[in-house]
Amino acid sequence: QVQLKESGPGLVQPSQTLSLTCTVSGFSLTSYNVHWVRQPTGKGLEWMGVIWTGGSTDYNSALKSRLSISRDTSKSQVFLKMNSLQTEDIATYYCARDNSDSYYFDYWGQGVMVTVSS
Amino acid sequence: DVQMTQSPSYLAASPGESVFISCKASKSISNYLAWYQQKPGEANKLLIYSGSTLQSGTPSRFSGSGSGTDFTLTIRNLEPEDFAVYYCQQYYEKPLTFGSGTKLEIK
Numbered sequence A: 001q002v003q004l005k006e007s008g009p010g011l012v013q014p015s016q017t018l019s020l021t022c023t024v025s026g027f028s029l030t031s032y033n034v035h036w037v038r039q040p041t042g043k044g045l046e047w048m049g050v051i052w053t054g055g056s057t058d059y060n061s062a063l064k065s066r067l068s069i070s071r072d073t074s075k076s077q078v079f080l081k082m083n084s085l086q087t088e089d090i091a092t093y094y095c096a097r098d099n100s101d102s103y104y105f106d107y108w109g110q111g112v113m114v115t116v117s118s
Numbered sequence B: 001d002v003q004m005t006q007s008p009s010y011l012a013a014s015p016g017e018s019v020f021i022s023c024k025a026s027k028s029i030s031n032y033l034a035w036y037q038q039k040p041g042e043a044n045k046l047l048i049y050s051g052s053t054l055q056s057g058t059p060s061r062f063s064g065s066g067s068g069t070d071f072t073l074t075i076r077n078l079e080p081e082d083f084a085v086y087y088c089q090q091y092y093e094k095p096l097t098f099g100s101g102t103k104l105e106i107k
Helices: none
Strands: A003-007 A018-025 A034-039 A046-051 A057-059 A067-072 A077-082 A091-098 A105-108 A112-116 B004-007 B010-013 B019-025 B033-038 B045-049 B062-067 B070-075 B085-090 B102-106
Touching (some): A003 A091, A003 A105, A018 A034, A018 A091, A018 A112, A034 A077, A034 A105, A046 A067, A046 A091, A057 A067, A077 A091, A105 B045, B004 B085, B010 B019, B019 B085, B033 B062, B045 B062, B070 B085
Parallel strands (some): B010 B102
Antiparallel strands (some): A003 A018, A018 A077, A034 A046, A034 A091, A046 A057, A067 A077, A091 A105, B004 B019, B033 B085, B062 B070, B085 B102
16 A cells, blocks of 8 residues: 655754655556655744655745655655754654655655754 | 735634534635644644545545635544544645644543
8 A cells, every 4th residue: 555654853953954755555656656744843834845756856945945855765765854944944844745646645654853952 | 935824723613513613725726725623642644635625434424525725624424533633734736734723622
């Protein structure tokens, strides 16, 4: 069955780089797009960016200067890197698969909580 | 960016009742709207896409309506498992954007 699972450090120091991995199963990264979405505690959802089936990427302009999304198709993994982390980046980070025809999310990971603190 | 205004932000209802959640887009998004359910400890669940199409597995007590800028999620005959947070999302254009959420609690 389709599964997505986020992993990565739960604590990042201010100004450092966040690195997260989304490991997928049940589908191919060359057939479905994978997005990153984040949610500050008690707040709403923010779309961060996407890696398309062909390997190109699109980012939310609000984060574009700090964000990089990449993948390793052989390992069925998608990677998120975001630099210059600050307290406003404290959130739960989700990866999600879109429908491939349209950009709604039919499967989500359970999310990984990230705190920014020294 | 397309702003999605969701209301109410909080809703209290009893099992068996019906509730209505509104989502308004800042510009026309045709029917490029999805609804999600969020529960603690669970993966977010897609309920409805294309404004009114039920995702496989979504109970028929859920329905979506609207097009253009105004959309509604209706839940009829509430079941205990329906008490959760609900979000709308537009996928008409990037950046993809979400409503601020509606927390549905048991009265």
